[in-house]
Amino acid sequence: MENEKKLVVVTSKDIINDLREKDYTLLYPLKSFCVGYNLEFEITEIDDFVLVNRILTNADILKLNDLLHRNNKIKGIVFDDLGVLEVIKDLKVTKILMLNHLANSSKAINYYLDYVDSVMISTDLANTEIKEILKKSNKPLVLYIFGPIPLMYSRRTLLTNYHKYHNLENERLMDAHIDEKYFRIIENDYGTYFYTKKYFYYEDYSNLDNILYYYFNPVFLDKDKILACLEGKVDNIDTFDFLLKEKTIYKLKSGDYHG
Amino acid sequence: MVELLAPVGKLENVYLAFYYGADAIYLGGKNFSLRANAQNFDIPEIAEAVKIANDFGKKVYVAVNIVFHDDNLEGLEDYLKDLARIKVNGIIASDIIVVKTVQELNLDLEVHLSTQASVLNSYSAQFWKNLGIKRIVLAREASREDIKQIKMDTGLEIEVFIHGAMCTSFSGKCVLSNYMTNRDANRGGCAQICRWNYKVDGKEDLTITPKDLNMVPFIQDMMNIGINSFKIEGRMRSIYYIATVILVYRRIIDGILNHTLTKKAQEYYLNILNRCANRDSTPQFYDKLPTEKEQYFWGRDEVSNKDFLGIVLEYNKEDQLVKIEQRNYFKVGDVVQFFGPNTKTFDYEVKEIYDEDKNLIDVARHPQMIVYLKLDKPLQKYDMMRIKVFDYYEE
Numbered sequence A: 001m002e003n004e005k006k007l008v009v010v011t012s013k014d015i016i017n018d019l020r021e022k023d024y025t026l027l028y029p030l031k032s033f034c035v036g037y038n039l040e041f042e043i044t045e046i047d048d049f050v051l052v053n054r055i056l057t058n059a060d061i062l063k064l065n066d067l068l069h070r071n072n073k074i075k076g077i078v079f080d081d082l083g084v085l086e087v088i089k090d091l092k093v094t095k096i097l098m099l100n101h102l103a104n105s106s107k108a109i110n111y112y113l114d115y116v117d118s119v120m121i122s123t124d125l126a127n128t129e130i131k132e133i134l135k136k137s138n139k140p141l142v143l144y145i146f147g148p149i150p151l152m153y154s155r156r157t158l159l160t161n162y163h164k165y166h167n168l169e170n171e172r173l174m175d176a177h178i179d180e181k182y183f184r185i186i187e188n189d190y191g192t193y194f195y196t197k198k199y200f201y202y203e204d205y206s207n208l209d210n211i212l213y214y215y216f217n218p219v220f221l222d223k224d225k226i227l228a229c230l231e232g233k234v235d236n237i238d239t240f241d242f243l244l245k246e247k248t249i250y251k252l253k254s255g256d257y258h259g
Numbered sequence B: 001m002v003e004l005l006a007p008v009g010k011l012e013n014v015y016l017a018f019y020y021g022a023d024a025i026y027l028g029g030k031n032f033s034l035r036a037n038a039q040n041f042d043i044p045e046i047a048e049a050v051k052i053a054n055d056f057g058k059k060v061y062v063a064v065n066i067v068f069h070d071d072n073l074e075g076l077e078d079y080l081k082d083l084a085r086i087k088v089n090g091i092i093a094s095d096i097i098v099v100k101t102v103q104e105l106n107l108d109l110e111v112h113l114s115t116q117a118s119v120l121n122s123y124s125a126q127f128w129k130n131l132g133i134k135r136i137v138l139a140r141e142a143s144r145e146d147i148k149q150i151k152m153d154t155g156l157e158i159e160v161f162i163h164g165a166m167c168t169s170f171s172g173k174c175v176l177s178n179y180m181t182n183r184d185a186n187r188g189g190c191a192q193i194c195r196w197n198y199k200v201d202g203k204e205d206l207t208i209t210p211k212d213l214n215m216v217p218f219i220q221d222m223m224n225i226g227i228n229s230f231k232i233e234g235r236m237r238s239i240y241y242i243a244t245v246i247l248v249y250r251r252i253i254d255g256i257l258n259h260t261l262t263k264k265a266q267e268y269y270l271n272i273l274n275r276c277a278n279r280d281s282t283p284q285f286y287d288k289l290p291t292e293k294e295q296y297f298w299g300r301d302e303v304s305n306k307d308f309l310g311i312v313l314e315y316n317k318e319d320q321l322v323k324i325e326q327r328n329y330f331k332v333g334d335v336v337q338f339f340g341p342n343t344k345t346f347d348y349e350v351k352e353i354y355d356e357d358k359n360l361i362d363v364a365r366h367p368q369m370i371v372y373l374k375l376d377k378p379l380q381k382y383d384m385m386r387i388k389v390f391d392y393y394e395e
Helices: A013-021 A058-068 A084-088 A106-112 A127-136 A158-165 A223-230 B012-019 B043-056 B076-085 B096-104 B122-130 B144-154 B176-181 B216-224 B239-257 B263-276
Strands: A006-009 A025-029 A049-052 A076-079 A094-097 A141-154 A173-178 A181-188 A191-201 A211-216 B003-007 B024-028 B059-064 B090-093 B111-113 B135-137 B157-164 B212-214 B229-232 B308-316 B321-326 B335-340 B343-349 B370-374 B384-387
Touching: A006 A141, A006 A223, A013 A025, A013 A223, A058 A084, A058 B122, A058 B144, A076 A084, A084 B122, A106 A127, A106 B096, A127 A141, A141 B176, A158 A181, B003 B239, B012 B024, B012 B043, B012 B239, B024 B043, B043 B059, B043 B076, B059 B076, B076 B096, B090 B096, B096 B111, B122 B144, B144 B157, B144 B216, B157 B216, B157 B239, B212 B263, B216 B239, B216 B263, B229 B239, B239 B263, B239 B384, B308 B335
Parallel strands: A006 A025, A006 A211, A025 A049, A049 A076, A076 A094, A141 A211, B003 B024, B003 B229, B024 B059, B059 B090, B090 B111, B111 B135, B135 B157, B157 B229
Antiparallel strands: A141 A191, A173 A181, A181 A191, B157 B212, B308 B321, B308 B384, B321 B370, B335 B343, B335 B384
């Protein structure tokens, strides 16, 4: 499989040259426009795809507009807030909408595809649902192949608040758990992100059709593990398949509506 | 004029919500709505709610706000056609599928965008406006400046939450329930994992529970910046909670419009609201980023009180007896208060209680038992009786 179809979030500066040498497509979290990352990049440092995963205010969008139009090396943008669409209309870049948890059906995704080049399929779907979406999608899609699952995004600075309340020295990255379910929590000034501590891995991704990019999010991993996971070597990483084998519970079965 | 929008979880509460001063209600159908644990409404019940609303000259909005998976789509078109046929005043949607389906079927249905879509800027609002959205329920994270800007730039109707529970997360951006319980939060299965304790090695438990929202101090300002609808959260809350919250905000809004709202009244209303909920409430994102003061740090902290003593079923002028359905224990000697939308709150010492057969008893101890009290002040059906905690304010 061509490495350029692997869209890799850059989570370590040490690894950029290695990733470039192997022709991976790089996705850089843009400074002040992301949550959930411990490394972000100035717009001037970005020469491939740019990640904007925050919910934005008007002031943010205006600032983003200015930044994006200052850098003509950007090849694509992955974004969550629909307001971004307006300011990237004129940019000749690949536009990928990442409405995580809200792009859960082929029908919704096809509607959004009228406005963008591709959509990232939500990370909380079962394998059968993913395959159905890929089959029915009007354009090739982006699929989250590897990385911790994003579970929750709060605008609150939950870790700062916690440490302040308990008079503890602040830490903006922390692990926590409820029984056997483990979380990795990371915060910046724009909010707090809860991830699973385990890394999701979609093992059989090479058999899928209608994919524009395979999304790799190796956040918090060291260089060796990042390079290994990109080559499908995940033995030394604690991985799981999240909800791939089991659909989430919805109280209704289809066809239950009788007026 | 600003709309006061109240939640209703079952048909019995529709009349009550309007009677206590709501201008509009929102409810969920048995299908396609979040709050799966609420009793919710089938189509004939929604039609009945619309009829009651029409009698009051008020409105009904229906939440069709799940995020659809491919296998949930069956029945959606018929459901939307039914809602249009029975002439609900609008639907609340978060999934683009619902917005587009209404358009494609050319239905006479006003669509409001749910807070689940997390709109915080006018560019995003404009995207939805271009798809035919008439009103946006903004993200609860919206600040005063965000709200003002979106209103000014788009001219859309703006609805904001003013009271009730807060999500820790941006609404729609949380799948903690999916991870912990396999229940889909965006299809009505939220298990409120944000209210659990998280273990941290070597440290205190992490808790992330927000206090409830309470916008009493900013109602006037919010009216000034042109917000169209003030929304109260809580389709699964009790009738006492709903009636009390509606009545308090009704009086505040009317007091502002009539220039009669005093500081003392505002303080009184805040006391009443804080007492009737089971959590503290405070403004959250409107004027600042919430800090540790807007959160709880000791886990599940809900405190249930038994303030709600009964609901008035009828008053007989001849024998001056008020018929009450009991909701919590009370006895002879208790000092209580009666209140209602057309009844000035007053204190009352319980001197005699009669059972359903008019026998004297000392205690009303059974939930929903019928009792009579002797009272020389007339009361109206659906007035309520509560424990006296605060001196009443002369409304």
